Amino acid sequence: MENRKDPYTQMLQIQQSVAKTLRKSGVGIGKILSPPPDIQIAYNGFILDKYDVFVDEYWVAGHERNVKGTLSSATQNRSGGSGDAMYESHNHDIANPYTENLIYTDTYKPGDYVKVEPIEASDEMGTSQQYLISGKFIRLDGK
Template structure:
């Protein structure tokens, strides 16, 4: 006759696995860390706390991708500096020109993270609850003063 107060082996194992999951979840880093770049994007590798994070583990800002283009537009109001002409005629007297123009400019970034650079690393929780994977956001390049 089985004792109703004694759990089955399956129930005991399920309880152990559940407790192990809770311990592992509580041991995950909860704060910003500093990592060292081992390889640049797009196949980025970051070492943090003796663990190597690969591209599949990371989110990075698109600004870190080589050839990332940004477009800016604006309006400039200014004037050229006074300049005099060469012949001494009144038409060539010292003068300036007003500037009142719209502009558009595209900047293409060619730099990226390099091996040895230090970066901020922030754990991201529940980025994809279905996969339940641990991901990290690679933030700014940082320096120790």
């Protein structure tokens, strides 16, 4: 008896190979139709929604960030009125360390353009095709 390969398996392998070569793996531009949390993005003739995308958390309203630093400044020059050298015009340096919690309130708006990057996600996410959404982009020529 002759050893033959399963033709269905071979056909599936050919289809997968062709699909891999046709799939676009590059980054594209999408247009926001609806902002988070029920985000919708027009991309390559499709409407992507919250089940298809990962969004940079900095673009979700209510995102909190901690910041710290030092506020460095100086008072304006002031002088006393007596004319004595000890009261001549002078200022005071200010160096105040701070730590703050910032809560961002802005998010994507309909019409905003965003970067859409196709990625392969694991099966636990419900589909193998997912997209990373980031940035907010404008054209400088006004188009």
